[in-house]
Amino acid sequence: AKELNVPIVYNAKAVELLDNPQNGKVIGVKVKSKEGFEEYFGKYGVVMATGGFSANKMMLTMMAGVPAANMPVRGSHSVTGESILLTGPYFPKVVNVDQYHCGPIHGPTGANPLNIVNTGIAVSKETKRYTDEGKTYVQMSRDTAALTRDNWGYMIVDEDTHNLPMLKNDWFSYSSHKAPVYKADTIEGLAKEAGLNPVELKKVVDEYNAALKAGKLGELTPPNTHKNPRPILRAPFYAVPFQGGMTATFGGPLINTNGQVLDTEGRPVPGLFAVGNAAGGLFYDNYVGGAQLTSASVIGRQIADYVKTLAK
Incomplete structure (x- = not known):
């Protein structure tokens, strides 16, 4: 110019x-x-x-x-x-x-849990599953904005999933932005840390693990169609709060x-x-x-x- x-x-x-x-x-x-x-x-x-x-x-x-x-x-x-x-x-x-294009984000800090949101189960503040975790992160973000109160979801994973090499950079990025990651040795303890209902979260996790073991994840409500679903069994357990975030129109x-x-x-x-x-x-x-x-x-x-x- x-x-x-x-x-x-x-x-x-x-x-x-x-x-x-x-x-x-x-x-x-x-x-x-x-x-x-x-x-x-x-x-x-x-x-x-x-x-x-x-x-x-x-x-x-x-x-x-x-x-x-x-x-x-x-x-x-x-x-x-x-x-x-x-x-x-x-x-x-x-x-x-x-x-528009959207994706997961922790709005207050700007942290991006991109790959983390497709690794466990997503629950709302009411401690209910609200979306199919087998969807893309874009679709899950749309559902989080449309189907949850105040556009907030929590991804629940266990220690084995947390330690996956493919997620190392995601966890580092999330912590470097000082976004909260709740952690506890029991599901009930995790719920208390994250402000969720302990009884309901234990029920949701148990139902998910049982359906996974029986090969019936597709029969859950909503169904889980993830190609490589992972169990939530090994402590400590983690809850990652996230929102659907607007990227571009x-x-x-x-x-x-x-x-x-x-x-x-x-x-x-x-x-x-x-x-x-x-x-x-x-x-x-x-x-x-x-x-x-x-x-x-x-x-x-x-x-x-x-x-x-x-x-x-």
């Missing part, structure tokens, strides 16, 4: 898209900075590259629902999505705004292969482009790891190639 003499303005928040009143083409943006309001214009238009709305509770409530809005932020706290709303006057075709204005925002009639909005999570139509339900920022880079380059053709 420096080599091309492209100015970069910091601490400037976009508040309005500007267009040519003669033809409706988007030609610039009005921003608010510490100096007040300023206007910037682009020769070929404006590229929306500000991410989704994963840190905006109002937008999450309206578009993805209350459980999603109640998730602590697991991704960036500055991705608040207002820029997506700025496209409204041009009637963009907005898609997949109910879709997938929806926004639909774009074509040139990165142009499409209106509700499927026509490009002149001068308006979007990339990454500010655009819709690339991801839904889940995403390919590493593909969100990559897609922003790829489509951003495609936009540059496209506007070169306009200059000819």
Whole structure:
């Protein structure tokens, strides 16, 4: 950018898209900075590259629902999505705004128990199993947000599971964030440490162990479909509190292969482009790891190639 003499303005928040009143083409943006309001214009238009709305509770409530809005932020706290709303006057075709990626987190500390949550049994504050522990961590996080009080679950494991080599980094990460891990030599003692019901937790663990031994985990309510379920037998026992956490949203204005925002009639909005999570139509339900920022880079380059053709 420096080599091309492209100015970069910091601490400037976009508040309005500007267009040519003669033809409706988007030609610039009005921003608010510490100096007040300023206007910037682009020769070929404006590229929306500000991410989704994963840190905006109002937008999450309206578009993805209350459980999603109640998730602590697991991704960036500055991705608040207002820029997506700025496209409204041009009637963009907005898609997949109910879709998002989530994962487990201990909200107060930011600790991530990623692989731990698929190793034992998950119970709510009421000391009841509420989800199938064979689901992915994304699905379990959605269930935790939707099916538990205050979006809190507890993963219960024993010493053998705790010592699995594959979980070493997870336990280290959790402790380095000073997130609580409750530990006791009995299930009843563990329940007291974690603030759960001792009688109920003993009942749940015994029922799980018996079903595992009999090969009847699928008959539990809810069923447990884990491919490699582990017993909870060897002391000490551990309880890991976690929540479903919001990572990133997938929806926004639909774009074509040139990165142009499409209106509700499927026509490009002149001068308006979007990339990454500010655009819709690339991801839904889940995403390919590493593909969100990559897609922003790829489509951003495609936009540059496209506007070169306009200059000819």
